[in-house]
Amino acid sequence: MKTVVLLFHPDMQHSLVNKRLVEAAGQKRSVTIRDMYALYRGQPIDVDAERRILMNADRVVLQFPLKWYDAPTLVQRWKEAVFDDYWLHSGKGGQSVLANKELLLAVAYSEPSYDFTKNGKYRTTIDELLKPFQVLSIHLGMQFCQPFTIYELDDLQKSSKEYAEMIVKEDLPIQK
Structure with missing residues (x-):
């Protein structure tokens, strides 16, 4: 299985979590x-x-830190540039050219996981914050895998190893 990790971190030099995840992957x-x-900061996509x-990928991983409860701005700029309905539906019989490929999110966040529960500080879950990506995957004809999320104070050595194993695993859980 060919996996591509698209790392969207605006400040990798100061990253702890994303740097370790990428090294392991x-x-x-x-x-x-x-x-x-590194490719597109201030540059056209x-x-x-x-x-x-x-x-050419079987699995696409969007890896990013959660900033202000959303993905970094380059993610949106990239989506707007790359995804076009004419291109997407140029497959056989108007099928999506990305049909049946997998979309996996790898998201790091800096606040405790218990804050992201129905009764927590934000009264919403990480899965709810990431719901627009699931909707996007439906539009793209992709399978949306259960996201890999990591709180920055989690055991980073263990989590980075789990991440590296997960992104190459054949049978990831698909979210319905």
């Missing part, structure tokens, strides 16, 4: 890692290259 042979801020990468 990079040790897997079938994984390609793309640092999207190479739409054709990004589409080729998506079409």
Whole structure:
């Protein structure tokens, strides 16, 4: 299975969690890692290259830190540039060119997980915050995998190993 990790971290130099996750994932042979801020900070997105990468992958991982309860701004800019309905539905019989590929989110957040419960500080869950990505996957014809989420004070060594194993695992749980 070919997996591409699209890393959207605006400040990798000061990252602890995402840096460790990427290092662990990079040790897997079938994984390609793309640092999207290194490629596109202040630069136009190479739409054709990004589409080729998506079409050649079996699993697409969007990895990012949760900033102000959302993905970093480059994620939205990338989605708006790359996803176009004419391109998406140019497959056989109008089928999505990304049909049946997997979309996995890897999200790091800096507040305790108990704050993200129905009775917690924010009265919402991480899954609810990430719901727009699940809707996007439906539109794209992709299978939405159960997200990998990590609180920054979790056991980072253990979590990074689990992440590296997860992104290459054949049968990830699909969220319905």
